[in-house]
Amino acid sequence: MTVYNTPSDAANTAVRSFLTSVGQHYLGKAFNTGSGSGKATWLRICDDFGGMCAYCGTLAPMQIEHLVMFNRTEYGLHHPGNVVPVCRPCNKRARDVNNQYVPWEAHLAHVCGGEGSEEYMSRYSKILGHVAKYNYPALTNHERHAIRVIAEALYENIKTEAEKALSMYRKLDAAFVQSPKTPEVAKS
Ligand SMILES: [Zn+2]
Numbered sequence: 001m002t003v004y005n006t007p008s009d010a011a012n013t014a015v016r017s018f019l020t021s022v023g024q025h026y027l028g029k030a031f032n033t034g035s036g037s038g039k040a041t042w043l044r045i046c047d048d049f050g051g052m053c054a055y056c057g058t059l060a061p062m063q064i065e066h067l068v069m070f071n072r073t074e075y076g077l078h079h080p081g082n083v084v085p086v087c088r089p090c091n092k093r094a095r096d097v098n099n100q101y102v103p104w105e106a107h108l109a110h111v112c113g114g115e116g117s118e119e120y121m122s123r124y125s126k127i128l129g130h131v132a133k134y135n136y137p138a139l140t141n142h143e144r145h146a147i148r149v150i151a152e153a154l155y156e157n158i159k160t161e162a163e164k165a166l167s168m169y170r171k172l173d174a175a176f177v178q179s180p181k182t183p184e185v186a187k188s
Contacts, residue, residue: 010159015071016070019075022147033064045085053085054126055086056111057119063085069101073101074103108124
């Protein structure tokens with residue numbers, strides 16, 4: 001549980017909520033992996049991968065991974081076709097030379113010893129099979145663009161609102177509080 005929440009955290013949460021709603025729009029129902037039919041779907045997906053990490057193949061407690069990242073970089077949707085089980089280390093995706101997270105294919109190559117390896121080929125096609133099986137929507141460039149524009153606007157609005165709230169509080173504090181809270185400078 002996060003205990004230190006910045007305006008950016010609030011804005012990122014709003015973006016993920018939007019990407020969840022868009023995923024739900026395409027799925028036609030809720031996909032809450034924590035309960036009900038969403039949880040049943042998630043457990044079936046874990047079974048499809050034989051209880052193993054979709055990237056490196058280790059048997060370990062599985063975490064939810066969004067192939068197309070569920071954030072402001074890639075705008076992946078929260079949708080069964082975009083969700084695979086991974087181990088804890090693989091949930092922290094590899095980064096490139098510019099310290100940016102790499103696409104899932106590059107992370108897969110990273111943990112499988114390169115794109116030419118047999119492991120890579122078999123896991124790559126397994127993952128593509130999963131995406132197809134659960135009908136992850138093949139978004140057009142226009143749709144992707146619309147999602148990005150709306151998500152960016154949402155991010156900026158929420159961040160601005162959170163910052164405005166603090167500024168409002170500062171003004172009220174200054175107006176109503178007689179003595180300043182800041183310690184008085186020692187008089188010399
Ligand atoms: Zn792994």
